Amino acid sequence: MDRQTFEAEFNVPRGTIQRLERYESLLIEWQERMNLVGPATLGDVWGRHFADSAQITRLVPKGQSWLDIGAGGGFPGMVLAALDWGKMVLVDSIAKKCRFLEAVRDELALRDSATVINGRVEQLPTLGVDVATARAAAPLATLFDWAIRHVRPGGQFVFLKGRRWAEEVDEAEGRFIFDLETHESLTDPEARILVARNLKRL
């Protein structure tokens, strides 16, 4: 997906597109010295990373507080911040990825909406956010283990999952009860966006 298609698909203001253009440049620049995303995906940053993250805006209303677990290069959390979708806490256990996230946050003037924490999510004090999200950070049951105490009662869990999503749901059902919606992905026919609510340990 190119920039024009993204712009048409998500109907975002020109200033947001300029932010994302700057983000794309930083990603390409920093990727030369560290592994932020799969190298093969660098030619399609607008599709594989920006649109993949931005599609979450179709499922969760604007203005919530979020935790992005294992944010890495900022997907999906930094894109949601760039779209002014809510207040994001982005956590990653690798310090140099957090330095990249801080550089993006500062360059895109997102200090009010994006907080970067270098640490393991399971060691953070309880955050009490509205929504936990993640892409490619861990299997669903592990994400539930990590996220359950950080999401306020009545909040939700929105995870971008690849083609093993159904197996991961089965595994998680052995340890948790939850209401689940599955949504097709805009960017990958085999992937799903899982939206869980009312999560409890069995």
Ligand SMILES: C[S@@+](CC[C@H](N)C(=O)[O-])C[C@H]1O[C@@H](n2cnc3c(N)ncnc32)[C@H](O)[C@@H]1O
């Ligand atoms: C495969 S990368 C995915 C990054 C990004 N979400 C994306 O989709 O491009 C997984 C990231 O999760 C981070 N991570 C793994 N376990 C973690 C933990 N327990 N707490 C915080 N971050 C963690 C890793 O450092 C890594 O950056």
